[in-house]
Structure formats: structure tokens, C-alpha cells
Amino acid sequence: MRDSKLRTGVLYGVGIGPGDPELLTLKAVRILKQVEVIAVPKSKEEAESKALSIVQQAVDIKGKEILELVLPMTKEKEILAKAREDVANLICEKLKQGMDIACITLGDPLFYSTFSYFIPLITKVLPEIEVRVIPGVTSINAVSSITLLPLAEADEKVAVIPATYEEKGLKEIIRNFDSIVLMKINKVMDKILTILEELDLKDKAVFISRAGWPDEVVVKDVESLRNKRLDYFSMIMIKK
Amino acid sequence: MRDSKLRTGVLYGVGIGPGDPELLTLKAVRILKQVEVIAVPKSKEEAESKALSIVQQAVDIKGKEILELVLPMTKEKEILAKAREDVANLICEKLKQGMDIACITLGDPLFYSTFSYFIPLITKVLPEIEVRVIPGVTSINAVSSITLLPLAEADEKVAVIPATYEEKGLKEIIRNFDSIVLMKINKVMDKILTILEELDLKDKAVFISRAGWPDEVVVKDVESLRNKRLDYFSMIMIKK
Structure with a gap:
């Protein structure tokens, strides 16, 4: 009943x-x-x-x-x-x-x-x-806090984009924004490196996988990651 | 000593x-x-x-x-x-x-x-x-949780922009992204309404001030805010 x-x-x-x-x-x-x-x-x-x-x-x-x-x-x-x-x-x-x-x-x-x-x-x-x-603290805020790179200051523009997005659009966004967080980069790292090189932004980029976990990895020399097998929970933050 | x-x-x-x-x-x-x-x-x-x-x-x-x-x-x-x-x-x-x-x-x-x-x-x-x-929970995640509008799904692109940014660029970004959060809108609301009208996105926008505070205000009919005096802690979220 x-x-x-x-x-x-x-x-x-x-x-x-x-x-x-x-x-x-x-x-x-x-x-x-x-x-x-x-x-x-x-x-x-x-x-x-x-x-x-x-x-x-x-x-x-x-x-x-x-x-x-x-x-x-x-x-x-x-x-x-x-x-x-x-x-x-x-x-x-x-x-x-x-x-x-x-x-x-x-x-x-x-x-x-x-x-x-x-x-x-x-x-x-x-x-x-x-x-x-x-709501919860997101991985993009974790990345920012670990690297001490401000996600946004004053009148800055922030973009969050899955790096699987098509190359031309990606390049355009990276060029136009002040802070860019690239998600899902594990399978497209070489494409990202090419774009960063073309835009002369390699030294403004930081790679992080598993932000805030015990096995967190932070890599400032992003070029060293070329042809490497990357973790699923990997991101890149670009801060101009 | x-x-x-x-x-x-x-x-x-x-x-x-x-x-x-x-x-x-x-x-x-x-x-x-x-x-x-x-x-x-x-x-x-x-x-x-x-x-x-x-x-x-x-x-x-x-x-x-x-x-x-x-x-x-x-x-x-x-x-x-x-x-x-x-x-x-x-x-x-x-x-x-x-x-x-x-x-x-x-x-x-x-x-x-x-x-x-x-x-x-x-x-x-x-x-x-x-x-x-x-790191802390940000106002953009608060807005998303209050409105139940996902900030990002699957391969979507998110932009966070101070609405004080110049009009042409603002329109371009709103057109190209899936989710857009406009910060600092209190003094530029009429400009935003014009852009939303031109892009036919008025019904995809939600206004929130003081998200999560006891005096929080959520307004779905954003047009009703034209010529109104708005709170300093005001944002608009656009979710296509």
C-alpha cells in the first residue's frame, strides 16, 4: 500500500x-x-x-x-x-x-x-x-593557488577551453585572453606546444596534473612534456 | 636585541x-x-x-x-x-x-x-x-549552483569577462563561447542588454546580485533591469 x-x-x-x-x-x-x-x-x-x-x-x-x-x-x-x-x-x-x-x-x-x-x-x-x-572549489582554482598565478586581476579576461577544440579557434582565444586554462590536454599536448611556440608563450605556461592530490605534478618547462604519456587529470594554465 | x-x-x-x-x-x-x-x-x-x-x-x-x-x-x-x-x-x-x-x-x-x-x-x-x-568557491560557481545552469559540460568553452571591456570584443566573445559570465555589470547594464538583444540571447541570460548572501537577487527577465540602479556585486551568466 x-x-x-x-x-x-x-x-x-x-x-x-x-x-x-x-x-x-x-x-x-x-x-x-x-x-x-x-x-x-x-x-x-x-x-x-x-x-x-x-x-x-x-x-x-x-x-x-x-x-x-x-x-x-x-x-x-x-x-x-x-x-x-x-x-x-x-x-x-x-x-x-x-x-x-x-x-x-x-x-x-x-x-x-x-x-x-x-x-x-x-x-x-x-x-x-x-x-x-x-558548489565546490574547482581544479582551475587549485591550479592557480598551487602556482600562485592569479587567474584574474582587475579587468582581465579568463577563458577555459577543452584543448581538443579546433586549432585555429584555440590559437585565437589564447591570443586574445589574459588567462587561459586548457583542459583535457593529455592527448593533444603536441598541438598545444606548437601553438605556444607560435605565440611565443611557452614561458608563460605551466603544466599541472592531479592538482592538490598527493601525486600532483607541476612542470614549468612544458617543452619537456613533448611525446610523453600524460595523466588524464592534466591541465595547462597560461598567464600573460 | x-x-x-x-x-x-x-x-x-x-x-x-x-x-x-x-x-x-x-x-x-x-x-x-x-x-x-x-x-x-x-x-x-x-x-x-x-x-x-x-x-x-x-x-x-x-x-x-x-x-x-x-x-x-x-x-x-x-x-x-x-x-x-x-x-x-x-x-x-x-x-x-x-x-x-x-x-x-x-x-x-x-x-x-x-x-x-x-x-x-x-x-x-x-x-x-x-x-x-x-583556494575558495568562487562567485561564478555560486551563480551556476543557484541557477542550476551548468558552467561547462563536455567540450564547452567558458569565458569570464569584466563587462566594462570594449563592446565589439564583448560581442565577439559572447557569440563564440558556450557559457559566459559577465562581471562588473552594475554600471554597464544597458550596453549588455543591447548586445544580448542583437545576439538574440536575452532569454539565455540570468542576472544575479550577492549570490549566496541573505539578500541575494536572481532576475531571469533581464530587460526589467534597464535603467535600474544595480548592486556592486552583480553578474550575468549566459548559458546557450
Whole structure:
């Protein structure tokens, strides 16, 4: 028998920051303590979730249900759409049972995160659902704080671009902005080096992988990275 | 007599997030509890510091020395340079006495913050000084979380631009990026409305002032703001 008074759960997107457990916010900690279910997006390929291991260092999550949201690392749109829908349905089931869910995400839930895909899928099934996002410290702020390079001063312009973007546009943006953060550079490093050379900006660029993690790497001589195999969590910051 | 063993203090730049005291990070709280001096940049015009009142809601700062760093709101370069140098010297005095100082800043210390000006001025006087930056949640992530508009998904490009920038360049950037955050719009709102109208993007724009503060304002019908007097802490986010 359905209890008509049953309250629908609240869906929280919780940003846990760039990697250092101490960069969780007080609000993230409170919500994670409070909810019954912690949802963890992960790829099929991952053995364990990095995000979950960071949370475990800051919050006691014993007794909470961990809901793994497995999404394949593919660009095939149909497979991806189906997987996302399945995952959204898993979340909806818990919400319908009145459980509050915190979906954790490295950095910020609405900055290059899977969480933003879930919002329309879940509100399609449960239009009245309450979605609350707890913002987090992003990897770009982590990179800036580690290198002590200001992301923006006074009237400066900042661009954040996936380096997979087409070369001509990339060069144009790098030329026109004061600070540029290039994401997803691990597979296109040689292209980036060529552009930096053409624009005479190699000495203004810093490479960072795994910002704020114990195995963080910072490289100022970016040329030394040519033909190297790079970590998935790699970025370049250019500060003129 | 000078104690040659006297340790020089550490200078911390501590981001306290966009306005909600719960958005301080665990690290910010720890550092603020630990230091002897809390430095608070403020303009001559301000009666009290917003940043300090946010910190006071999250951390017990009784017994700590509060160092007010008064900087005039002026564009006159010489006056500003002199004021910044005086303020940097104040900080250096404390550091030389072996005191650790946390310089608090709304949002992130290296994202449109006064803190970045202090770094070169202080390291000029004290080259061996240790500067550590604790990144914070920025106002752009706050705006994104409040509106539930993703700042970036997949391969999207993000631009953050002071809206005081020249009109032609502004229009070009708004046209070419997927997400655009316009800062400092309070005095140039009519110019922005004209651009949004020309690019047919008015319904993709959201206005926010004082994101995350008790007196936060969110306006989706941006046209209604024409000719209105706007708050200093106002932004527009455009999400295509």
C-alpha cells in the first residue's frame, strides 16, 4: 500500500573540491553526514572511485548506502544516452522511496561534471523533485593557488577551453585572453606546444596534473612534456 | 636585541567563498583558527568588512588581531601604488615579528582579488617568505549552483569577462563561447542588454546580485533591469 504522505527525497549535487579532502566545504560535509545515500558516478573501467576515497578521508560514511552510477567511457551517443537514463532511473527509485541522495563530484557539480546530465533526466521523471547544488572549489582554482598565478586581476579576461577544440579557434582565444586554462590536454599536448611556440608563450605556461592530490605534478618547462604519456587529470594554465 | 632564531611568519591567502559561511572549506577554517593575525582588505568607504562578518559566522576569532588593510577606491595609479605599498609593509612588519597572517578574501584569493597584488610587493621586501593560498568557491560557481545552469559540460568553452571591456570584443566573445559570465555589470547594464538583444540571447541570460548572501537577487527577465540602479556585486551568466 502506498503511503501518500511519503515525502520524496532531495537530490544534492555535492562538489567535493579538487582532491585535497580539506578542500571540502562545511556545507558539503554537513550534507554528506545527513543523507542516507551517497551516489558515485564512475566509469566501468575504474576499480574504485577517487571521489569516494576523498570523501572518506573527511567524513565518516559508515552505514550509508553507496550507489554506484556506472557510465561507460564512450562517445557512442546511443549507448551513452541509454546508460545515463538507466542511472537516472536508479536515482529516481531512491528519491521515490523518500531517501535523500548526495551525488558527489570532484571539483564542482556544474563544471565539467556528469551531474549536470542527471538534472534534466531526473526532473523529467520527477518534475517536482528538489535539486540542490553545493558548489565546490574547482581544479582551475587549485591550479592557480598551487602556482600562485592569479587567474584574474582587475579587468582581465579568463577563458577555459577543452584543448581538443579546433586549432585555429584555440590559437585565437589564447591570443586574445589574459588567462587561459586548457583542459583535457593529455592527448593533444603536441598541438598545444606548437601553438605556444607560435605565440611565443611557452614561458608563460605551466603544466599541472592531479592538482592538490598527493601525486600532483607541476612542470614549468612544458617543452619537456613533448611525446610523453600524460595523466588524464592534466591541465595547462597560461598567464600573460 | 634581535633573536636570530626568530622564525618569519607565513602569509596565507584564504578564500572564504562567495558569501554563505558554510561555503568556507575545512582548510580555511583550520588556518583561520591557527593564525594570530587576520588581515582584511577594505576600501576607505566601507564601514565594516563583509568578508570578516562571514568569517565570524563560521569561526571563533576572539583574541586574534584584526589588521585592516585600507585601500582607496581610485583609478589614480600613483595613489593606489602608494596605498598598496603601505599595506604590504604593514603585513611585512607582522611577518618579521614571526606572526602567521591570514589575508581573507571573498571567493578565491587569486580570482579578481586584492590579494594577488600583495604577493609581489611582499616578496620584494621578504624574498624568502612562504606564501600559501587556500583556494575558495568562487562567485561564478555560486551563480551556476543557484541557477542550476551548468558552467561547462563536455567540450564547452567558458569565458569570464569584466563587462566594462570594449563592446565589439564583448560581442565577439559572447557569440563564440558556450557559457559566459559577465562581471562588473552594475554600471554597464544597458550596453549588455543591447548586445544580448542583437545576439538574440536575452532569454539565455540570468542576472544575479550577492549570490549566496541573505539578500541575494536572481532576475531571469533581464530587460526589467534597464535603467535600474544595480548592486556592486552583480553578474550575468549566459548559458546557450
